[in-house]
Amino acid sequence: MSPSNAQRAIPRSVIRRFPQYLWRVQELRESGLEWVSSQSLADALGFTSSTVRQDLSHLDFSGVAKRGYQTAHLEQVLSQFLGAAKGRRAVIVGAGNLGRALAMHQEFARHGFQIVGLFDSAPAVVGTKVGPLTVQPMSKLPALVRSKQIEIGLIAVPPTAAQAVADELVAAGVRGLLNLAPTHVRTAKRLPLVDARIVQSMLELSCAIERKSLARNN
Amino acid sequence: MSPSNAQRAIPRSVIRRFPQYLWRVQELRESGLEWVSSQSLADALGFTSSTVRQDLSHLDFSGVAKRGYQTAHLEQVLSQFLGAAKGRRAVIVGAGNLGRALAMHQEFARHGFQIVGLFDSAPAVVGTKVGPLTVQPMSKLPALVRSKQIEIGLIAVPPTAAQAVADELVAAGVRGLLNLAPTHVRTAKRLPLVDARIVQSMLELSCAIERKSLARNN
DNA sequence: TAGATTGTTAATCGATTAACAATC
DNA sequence: TAGATTGTTAATCGATTAACAATC
Numbered sequence: 001m002s003p004s005n006a007q008r009a010i011p012r013s014v015i016r017r018f019p020q021y022l023w024r025v026q027e028l029r030e031s032g033l034e035w036v037s038s039q040s041l042a043d044a045l046g047f048t049s050s051t052v053r054q055d056l057s058h059l060d061f062s063g064v065a066k067r068g069y070q071t072a073h074l075e076q077v078l079s080q081f082l083g084a085a086k087g088r089r090a091v092i093v094g095a096g097n098l099g100r101a102l103a104m105h106q107e108f109a110r111h112g113f114q115i116v117g118l119f120d121s122a123p124a125v126v127g128t129k130v131g132p133l134t135v136q137p138m139s140k141l142p143a144l145v146r147s148k149q150i151e152i153g154l155i156a157v158p159p160t161a162a163q164a165v166a167d168e169l170v171a172a173g174v175r176g177l178l179n180l181a182p183t184h185v186r187t188a189k190r191l192p193l194v195d196a197r198i199v200q201s202m203l204e205l206s207c208a209i210e211r212k213s214l215a216r217n218n
Numbered sequence: 219m220s221p222s223n224a225q226r227a228i229p230r231s232v233i234r235r236f237p238q239y240l241w242r243v244q245e246l247r248e249s250g251l252e253w254v255s256s257q258s259l260a261d262a263l264g265f266t267s268s269t270v271r272q273d274l275s276h277l278d279f280s281g282v283a284k285r286g287y288q289t290a291h292l293e294q295v296l297s298q299f300l301g302a303a304k305g306r307r308a309v310i311v312g313a314g315n316l317g318r319a320l321a322m323h324q325e326f327a328r329h330g331f332q333i334v335g336l337f338d339s340a341p342a343v344v345g346t347k348v349g350p351l352t353v354q355p356m357s358k359l360p361a362l363v364r365s366k367q368i369e370i371g372l373i374a375v376p377p378t379a380a381q382a383v384a385d386e387l388v389a390a391g392v393r394g395l396l397n398l399a400p401t402h403v404r405t406a407k408r409l410p411l412v413d414a415r416i417v418q419s420m421l422e423l424s425c426a427i428e429r430k431s432l433a434r435n436n
Numbered sequence: 437t438a439g440a441t442t443g444t445t446a447a448t449c450g451a452t453t454a455a456c457a458a459t460c
Numbered sequence: 461t462a463g464a465t466t467g468t469t470a471a472t473c474g475a476t477t478a479a480c481a482a483t484c
Contacts, residue, residue: 106376207300
């Protein structure tokens with residue numbers, strides 16, 4: 001018995017596009033469209049139709065020749081594959097501007113994530129309210145992760161503290177890390193880690209602008 | 219006369235690593251190290267030394283055999299190449315949680331970006347204070363972009379509004395866009411656009427966790 | 437000098453795109 | 461049926477890694 005498609009290794013490049021398919025297909029389904037073609041998805045997202053078909057062929061799911069993909073079905077398959085349908089619980093470490101904003105960020109809840117704790121090591125901010133949450137001291141982290149079965153830790157501290165915070169989160173028992181600090185973080189145990197660095201993106205953009213204006217002046 | 223290295227097309231994959239080199243080399247220079255090898259940079263950032271040498275060879279800059287790269291010099295070259303040394307000005311559109319947090323985000327100033335305006339279309343938030351800034355109505359956007367020569371527009375609105383905001387920013391005259399909304403945005407004129415999507419990264423992480431636990435149960 | 441490390445070429449690896457038979 | 465669109469194979473393109481001569 002050969003393994004199903006969904007069990008094979010899927011390139012990371014493909015997985016990174018899945019959220020975009022999911023969002024688009026949600027939009028379409030909500031606006032009443034039942035079917036969508038690879039070409040239409042490609043146009044909306046800036047890919048080629050070939051890429052779309054390749055990507056979706058990794059899922060346990062098939063389109064229909066001449067009609068395309070069923071929006072509701074594709075939405076359900078993608079959502080399940082990404083683990084977005086699960087209501088995953090997360091904590092944020094770092095109650096600075098970014099950490100507090102993420103704690104209130106509507107988009108998380110809308111895509112199946114629940115922020116259930118906000119931690120900081122500075123006594124000055126511990127105890128302050130951020131929306132429905134109260135900032136807790138780091139000493140309370142392990143107990144909360146255990147009792148509420150937290151799966152994800154968000155690192156929203158300054159770069160110098162990021163590695164130590166990552167270690168604490170891993171020790172506490174989270175199963176994956178989202179690093180928002182502009183620094184490289186290592187995890188033992190090959191725990192999944194994804195970097196989401198806003199300032200890095202700003203620099204990439206700055207570079208593109210710079211090079212474009214240099215090119216214009218030549 | 220052949221064009222200098224810096225004028226050739228540099229792969230985007232390489233450019234995306236430059237900010238990480240910059241940060242690492244800044245750290246090292248600040249802690250007093252004068253030289254760093256490709257191997258040491260690779261270890262710190264999770265690359266191979268081969269990748270590091272390839273990447274840095276795109277810059278107008280050389281290392282020295284047996285010693286490596288001079289931290290202060292590399293920092294200066296990278297910083298200039300990325301346009302980080304310029305104090306670029308940016309505006310944020312969207313004064314929700316994320317927009318307000320970014321307006322106060324220390325890391326921007328630390329890397330050469332200056333947030334000089336915060337805009338929102340909702341009358342209820344216009345006029346409120348966010349740190350040193352006051353939220354302005356969208357009608358004031360074009361004048362500010364022109365008078366202060368704003369180069370970068372940050373899109374921090376809900377996905378449904380993102381394309382319209384992008385169009386307004388482009389019309390106002392910014393030279394690049396950073397999109398934080400979970401949706402695909404198109405720009406006319408091939409204006410540089412970089413996506414920085416936090417929720418997308420969360421889904422990627424969620425997927426990795428999901429697949430790891432599936433693999434464990436097989 | 438001997439040994440370490442760069443810069444660069446060539447080889448490998450992976451991702452994207454093109455093409456087209458299968459099919460609804 | 462004829463035509464549109466999928467799924468998949470093969471070709472292309474690009475990025476990473478390995479290897480090694482040059483060099484300090």
